[in-house]
Amino acid sequence: MPIATVNPATGETERTFEALGPQEIEARLARATAAFDRHRRTSFAERAVLLRRAADLLDEDAADVARTITTEMGKPLAAAHAEAGKCARTMRWYADHAEELLADEHPDEGDVRDSGASRVFVRYRPVGVVLAVMPWNFPLWQVVRFAAPALMAGNVGLLKHASNVPQTALYLEDLFRRAGFDEGCFQTLLVGSGAVEGILRDPRVAAATLTGSEGAGRSVAAIAGDEIKKTVLELGGSDPFVVMPSADVAAAARTAVTARVQNAGQSCIAAKRFIVHSEVYDAFLSGFATGMRELTVGDPLDEGTDVGPLASEQGRADLEELVDDAVRQGATAVCGGQRPKGLDRGFFYEPTVLTGITRAMRIHLEETFGPVATVYRVADLDEAVAVANDTSFGLSSSVWTRDDAEVERFVRDLQAGGVYFNGMTASHAAFPFGGVKRSGYGRELSGHGIKEFCDVTTVWHGA
Structure with a gap:
């Protein structure tokens, strides 16, 4: 290179x-x-x-x-x-x-x-x-x-x-x-x-x-x-963003947008897999997808731009391969899933939300370094923990719940270097940062x- x-x-x-x-x-x-x-x-x-x-x-x-x-x-x-x-x-x-x-x-x-x-x-x-x-x-x-x-x-x-x-x-x-x-x-x-x-x-x-x-x-x-x-x-990481029934779902959906597309999704600690309890799944998905659709993709020097380009042509190609593989195997692109119209120069990609993810899809196992989110519906706490841990990565995690017993369970069982409750993962000089x-x-x-x-x-x- x-x-x-x-x-x-x-x-x-x-x-x-x-x-x-x-x-x-x-x-x-x-x-x-x-x-x-x-x-x-x-x-x-x-x-x-x-x-x-x-x-x-x-x-x-x-x-x-x-x-x-x-x-x-x-x-x-x-x-x-x-x-x-x-x-x-x-x-x-x-x-x-x-x-x-x-x-x-x-x-x-x-x-x-x-x-x-x-x-x-x-x-x-x-x-x-x-x-x-x-x-x-x-x-x-x-x-x-x-x-x-x-x-x-x-x-x-x-x-x-x-x-x-x-x-x-x-x-x-x-x-x-x-x-x-x-x-x-x-x-x-x-x-x-x-x-x-x-x-x-x-x-x-x-x-x-x-x-x-x-x-x-x-x-x-x-x-x-x-x-x-x-x-x-x-x-790197494939960080889970877990939403449980006691959460402030509207706040979780708003934060999820920023957590996924910060730096055009090219962040090790960006939330990538959104694991949502069935009781609040529809409400979360609606708010999340709406927020992703409303983002402005464009020139990063323009003050009105929310999401700039991917850093390289190869990076975009790698991301497209993961999305295309998932869609071929039955995933649904609720929004996005392609290059934005009108931006022919540069390495842009639409903010994308995918549902219907299975373990057979590459995107389930590989890190997505771009503005693409995968959303999972889970039935209960046990399944939420299992899906969150079903990755070879373990950098950080974000969990949305106001249930103290659930907090303790996630702290005990999530395989990650950090667990952030009711907020997005971030790094700070005073706190240790790293993964498992x-x-x-x-x-x-x-x-x-x-x-x-x-x-x-x-x-x-x-x-």
Whole structure:
């Protein structure tokens, strides 16, 4: 895949970039190694000053960088601007909290005496150079949610971003440099996927984090495992959105529209499978389908646009295959199901609601990365849980109920890294984020995320 900005609203290639050669990669690895030796010796206070400055610069740049994001991957301009704001807030959160999150831990005094020590404490130390392999769908946020905690912990980062967002990737390197971080603390590697193995196997790279497809995660995990290097993987999801009889059905239907089509449905934590109790199925489906039909699909630079294009022609083709397969096997397209009329340029697809889904259909088992929702009718709580868990993924989930017993049941039995009640799934700096099953392992954000790339060191003093 070429390293290029291809505007998904027009299909036109706006800018191309040459991939780094072996000598350039080597220079960046050497620079990162030297930078880590210096950066790890800085204080939390010193790092916080730099990260807050990066946040301030990002706020100042928000309008320009939002336009770059929209041009590269197609999300509506307002959403791109909001993404930049969220990144700045997350930087400030880690600048404020990293020192307390990584403070020395002191075991119980009784355990210390029992070990024969006069003093014992646990210290978190940075691991070193971390390779980040990141996707295009949230080209700022996916990177910052790794970079902010990693830099505050004393690590340094190498970013291999998706090949269709090179300008955003280069902006991030420039942002941290302008903020005052050492030149080698955060570097963008404009390389193809074929270069990842060699970089990850380099002994100067200590660990890796990847957000992307299951196949990409399996590949990186295998290489890292062979080298005995730590990884954190976030590999997508097929998140359930469950509606039970006690729910506010009108609110659930309104929220379901946003939960499905945010970022044109190209979000790992977007609700994808809508599992609705038979008592409220008709009311929910009516409200949901109406909301999906009313969305405006169009130019993402237009303020009136709700849903922009898919990020790539291949992405749209993959989505069409899933929908066409389902319809051939008996699914009903309540709305959508085709390319919108009048938008011949670019990679647009109509917001779509499908019913009558069976396990024989690919769309039941595969992640739909686009504005396509599948709706299931279930008879009771047991069936709702069973259908929700009938996927190889387990990233997050949204459940609509006002029944306390049902809340406890879903918390206990849903196979997901998060359970959100009466609201749509979202990520926040203060809360751990990650999945179970084939959605990956490890956690980002919160104290859990900042500790993923730290060595846990026991310090023991004899009596």
